[in-house]
Amino acid sequence: MSRIINVGVSDTKIDLFEGQYSVPNGMTYNSYLVTDDKTALIDTVDGNFKKEWLANVNAARGNKAIDYLIVQHMEPDHSACIKLFAETFPSTVIVANSKTIQMMKQYFRGFEFNTKEVKDGEELCLGETTLKFFFTPMVHWPEVMMTYETATKSLFSADAFGKFGTSDCDEPWLDEARRYYIGIVGKYGAQVQAALKKLSALEIKNVYSLHGPALTGDLSEILNKYNVWSSYLPETDGVLIAYTSIYGNTLDAVLELAKRLKGKTDFKVVDVARTDWAETVADCFKYSKIVFATTTYNGTIFPCMNSLINAIVERNFQNRTVGFIENGSWAPMAAKVMKDKLSSQKNLTFIEQEVKIVSSLSEENLSQIDVLAQSLLSK
Ligand SMILES: Cc1cc2nc3c(=O)[nH]c(=O)nc-3n(C[C@H](O)[C@H](O)[C@H](O)COP(=O)(O)O)c2cc1C
CATH class of the missing domain: 3.60.15.10 (Ribonuclease Z/Hydroxyacylglutathione hydrolase-like)
Known part of the structure; x- marks a missing residue:
């Protein structure tokens, strides 16, 4: 036998x-x-x-x-x-x-x-x-x-x-x-x-x-x-918010967005700098909608956000809805940099409303977050 x-x-x-x-x-x-x-x-x-x-x-x-x-x-x-x-x-x-x-x-x-x-x-x-x-x-x-x-x-x-x-x-x-x-x-x-x-x-x-x-x-x-x-299909209908924040202002926007999603959809907030990188990469493939939030940093984006986006692009990130929150104090460009890095990927839907913080949250940013939340909650 x-x-x-x-x-x-x-x-x-x-x-x-x-x-x-x-x-x-x-x-x-x-x-x-x-x-x-x-x-x-x-x-x-x-x-x-x-x-x-x-x-x-x-x-x-x-x-x-x-x-x-x-x-x-x-x-x-x-x-x-x-x-x-x-x-x-x-x-x-x-x-x-x-x-x-x-x-x-x-x-x-x-x-x-x-x-x-x-x-x-x-x-x-x-x-x-x-x-x-x-x-x-x-x-x-x-x-x-x-x-x-x-x-x-x-x-x-x-x-x-x-x-x-x-x-x-x-x-x-x-x-x-x-x-x-x-x-x-x-x-x-x-x-x-x-x-x-x-x-x-x-x-x-x-x-x-x-x-x-x-x-x-x-x-x-x-x-x-x-x-x-x-098949690169989402496993969970919900939102991953992957953020970096040095001084807390970008995080303020993330928390405002989370408040608006709470109780209405499955969502997860991840501090990219403080979370195992491979876990965050896996989460990007798990959720159907991802919001990337980061600061403009030396003319580009914060290093660990750069690494995260490189890692998901290497793994054929596709078939997702994507939103952006950026911060910058003199020449903000984080949203553009992130969008450019993802632009070659198949079947990504970019949410039109971006949240564009200049140093700290403004009234206008809160309205932008309202619209971003509505887009994430719509089918
Ligand atoms: C080392 C460093 C480099 C930065 N580089 C830029 C830059 O190139 N362009 C810009 O507009 N802001 C730049 N900033 C400003 C940040 O984007 C700004 O401080 C932002 O409000 C930080 O958001 P946070 O409070 O979420 O960390 C830089 C900040 C730091 C600390």
């Missing part, structure tokens, strides 16, 4: 995942052993966990040989231990596609791996169960493939459906899965759509991602979230 055992590790010491994402609840690097007449290991783990992972692999395999190592993704948090594995188990066949084999040569120069190249859709029989490989390029590297295991109807999804945080940390899947997806895969919506289409004919009962917990039971909500996110 086939069995799936997670031989992965938890990283509770990591500060920044992929060098930039804060992960207060750590990270998992999953690796799976599928045992049947033949035994296959799916992916390895981050190089800092070589010993612990190898011990997990040995404990799980008992006295069985490992016939195959399936390499789904060459990002080093999953591939760093391939060479160690090949040295430890020289007769194991490494199953990979041509792009992966090329990357293995790039990462492990001069080492000769015992590889078997597979094509998209190819199958590998382990006994009762069969592994079926599906190439899913740019989800989120070009060599990525996913693996479907037929006996338990399980999808090994590489980085897809992952989340930040160790598997056993006490938090719901959604928020950290969204922050992970939008941050890391958000740019590749079209490729995620192609992958979802390719996998749509499969009956999937379990999803085993390389990060985060195993997903089982009713997977429809999770699949629906991936469909919404990768």
Whole structure:
């Protein structure tokens, strides 16, 4: 009978995942052993966990040989231990596609791996169960493939459906899965759509991602979230107000706007300078309407607002309604700078009424905020 055992590790010491994402609840690097007449290991783990992972692999395999190592993704948090594995188990066949084999040569120069190249859709029989490989390029590297295991109807999804945080940390899947997806895969919506289409004919009962917990039971909500996110559709009908304010005057306008929205729509106010950047980026993709409020700063906009807008543009921000609040004391231009930065994005509706503060709130600004609020509350 086939069995799936997670031989992965938890990283509770990591500060920044992929060098930039804060992960207060750590990270998992999953690796799976599928045992049947033949035994296959799916992916390895981050190089800092070589010993612990190898011990997990040995404990799980008992006295069985490992016939195959399936390499789904060459990002080093999953591939760093391939060479160690090949040295430890020289007769194991490494199953990979041509792009992966090329990357293995790039990462492990001069080492000769015992590889078997597979094509998209190819199958590998382990006994009762069969592994079926599906190439899913740019989800989120070009060599990525996913693996479907037929006996338990399980999808090994590489980085897809992952989340930040160790598997056993006490938090719901959604928020950290969204922050992970939008941050890391958000740019590749079209490729995620192609992958979802390719996998749509499969009956999937379990999803085993390389990060985060195993997903089982009713997977429809999770699949629906991936469909919404990768189509760049809003997840929540409501308003995100993302602001920066050095001395509090721009914040005064934000609070006036919030007063007018309260009780009438779902909304969230975020101080961009004091909030995790990837959370704010994810929120920009969550809400249907976004108000960007910032100060003119050295002839452009406040640096963290500049970074936020760059980050959402990089991730194909589109299909949203956008409003602007600006401040400036001698040559205000924040609204123009923000609008210009967003002007190349698809299907953005800019609210005509901008709030244009000169140093501090005026009566005219309050009227502008009234009109902006009305526009945000209209359908
Ligand atoms: C370092 C710095 C640079 C600024 N650069 C500009 C500028 O280029 N043009 C302008 O009109 N105002 C500029 N301002 C003025 C701010 O936009 C102004 O102080 C604004 O009222 C600040 O809003 P706040 O109270 O929300 O921080 C600058 C302010 C600071 C502190």
